[in-house]
Amino acid sequence: MDVFTLAIWLGTLIFLIVSFTKNKEKTKQALKMALNMGKGMALSIFSIIFAIGLILTFIPPENIAAFVEKQPSVIATVAAALLGTITLIPAFIAFPIVGTLVDAGVGIVPSVAFLTTLTMVGVVTFPLEKKEFGAKFTAVRNGLSFLFAIIIALVMGVLI
Amino acid sequence: MTVLKKIKENLFFIIIVIAYGVVAIVSPSMGLASVKNSGYYIKEMLMIMPVIFVLTALLDLWMPKEKIMQFLGKDAKMKGALLAFVIGSISAGPIYAAFPMCVMLHKKGASIRNIIIILSSWAVIKVPMLLNEAKFLGPKFMALRWVLTVLAIIIFSWIADKVVKDEDLPKDESVTKGLTINQACMGCTVCVKAYPELFEMKGKKAIVKKHDESEIDEERLQKTIEVCPVDAIEYNK
Numbered sequence: 001m002d003v004f005t006l007a008i009w010l011g012t013l014i015f016l017i018v019s020f021t022k023n024k025e026k027t028k029q030a031l032k033m034a035l036n037m038g039k040g041m042a043l044s045i046f047s048i049i050f051a052i053g054l055i056l057t058f059i060p061p062e063n064i065a066a067f068v069e070k071q072p073s074v075i076a077t078v079a080a081a082l083l084g085t086i087t088l089i090p091a092f093i094a095f096p097i098v099g100t101l102v103d104a105g106v107g108i109v110p111s112v113a114f115l116t117t118l119t120m121v122g123v124v125t126f127p128l129e130k131k132e133f134g135a136k137f138t139a140v141r142n143g144l145s146f147l148f149a150i151i152i153a154l155v156m157g158v159l160i
Numbered sequence: 161m162t163v164l165k166k167i168k169e170n171l172f173f174i175i176i177v178i179a180y181g182v183v184a185i186v187s188p189s190m191g192l193a194s195v196k197n198s199g200y201y202i203k204e205m206l207m208i209m210p211v212i213f214v215l216t217a218l219l220d221l222w223m224p225k226e227k228i229m230q231f232l233g234k235d236a237k238m239k240g241a242l243l244a245f246v247i248g249s250i251s252a253g254p255i256y257a258a259f260p261m262c263v264m265l266h267k268k269g270a271s272i273r274n275i276i277i278i279l280s281s282w283a284v285i286k287v288p289m290l291l292n293e294a295k296f297l298g299p300k301f302m303a304l305r306w307v308l309t310v311l312a313i314i315i316f317s318w319i320a321d322k323v324v325k326d327e328d329l330p331k332d333e334s335v336t337k338g339l340t341i342n343q344a345c346m347g348c349t350v351c352v353k354a355y356p357e358l359f360e361m362k363g364k365k366a367i368v369k370k371h372d373e374s375e376i377d378e379e380r381l382q383k384t385i386e387v388c389p390v391d392a393i394e395y396n397k
Contacts, residue, residue, distance in 0.1 A: 047176050049205065096204050132262075134330050144320055
């Protein structure tokens with residue numbers, strides 16, 4: 001186990017022990033909630049992972065990297081950001097996958113654009129958001145998030 | 161009917177199984193390579209996923225959300241924005257789980273700006289996720305993206321606040337009478353366990369059972385409403 005995994009386990013364990021001594025009932029409830037969150041997502045998470053395993057066999061990360069490199073960087077970045085808005089995978093699966101792609105040579109800028117729009121802009125949740133907040137609010141929030149996702153990506157590209 | 165529904169619910173999973181079957185027959189070596197590729201991610205996930213869920217649930221439990229929410233009005237400028245960041249960063253669940261809560265906050269006087277901050281930080285800057293990001297992409301990458309994202313949210317929430325007015329949000333529709341469960345429900349089953357006479361699971365979400373209003377134990381219901389981790393239970397007499 002690497003240092004980050006270890007740190008998060010250790011921190012959570014301490015948190016859990018403190019929580020238990022303070023309120024046993026509530027902590028049990030929180031653990032149940034965690035278990036049910038996991039159960040609810042397990043099948044779809046494994047499906048996504050196996051789908052990605054398959055895709056990466058047919059299109060190796062190196063090929064993806066070579067393809068992305070050939071595109072003009074602006075187009076690659078906007079395309080990655082667009083891909084992020086329609087992709088429906090939990091962020092914590094996205095990190096290891098993007099990690100693989102970055103290691104294979106995909107540029108930082110498109111990767112960051114994808115990661116940021118993935119969570120912040122939602123094409124699939126748009127109707128739901130519109131119902132709750134109205135069309136204008138939803139369009140402005142998603143539009144600005146998309147724009148700034150690209151700005152964040154470009155700045156990251158300069159700094160890293 | 162139920163079989164059909166089950167198939168529909170798990171369609172993606174079934175497609176993947178079939179795809180693996182086909183690949184295994186056509187090219188066993190590629191099938192094996194795919195399983196190996198997946199195995200790496202599964203191993204990584206199993207190491208980090210349980211702890212992320214537990215940490216998320218614990219943060220959700222111990223942060224006094226109600227108290228924070230009182231500060232989110234229009235007047236509490238700096239403090240309000242800061243608290244909006246905190247709420248978004250520590251809460252559990254996907255972004256759509258935040259919608260009903262934000263609508264309620266807006267009715268209570270929270271500014272458009274603070275609502276945008278909550279929604280955006282809810283989406284991008286969760287503490288357990290940051291640790292996960294640092295693990296796979298490096299601490300420098302994570303820290304830089306975090307700083308830039310926070311800056312971006314501060315700027316575009318300010319722009320959105322200028323463009324979108326309070327009147328642009330839907331007017332208070334007639335409140336649904338009786339007992340309902342809103343979109344925020346993420347199927348944690350806590351309500352079903354706390355009050356099985358009133359709630360049951362249907363698929364991945366809880367629903368309200370058919371019930372006689374006069375037989376509701378108010379005190380017990382109130383307690384159930386309070387234990388719901390995402391405040392999805394609405395009760396209007």
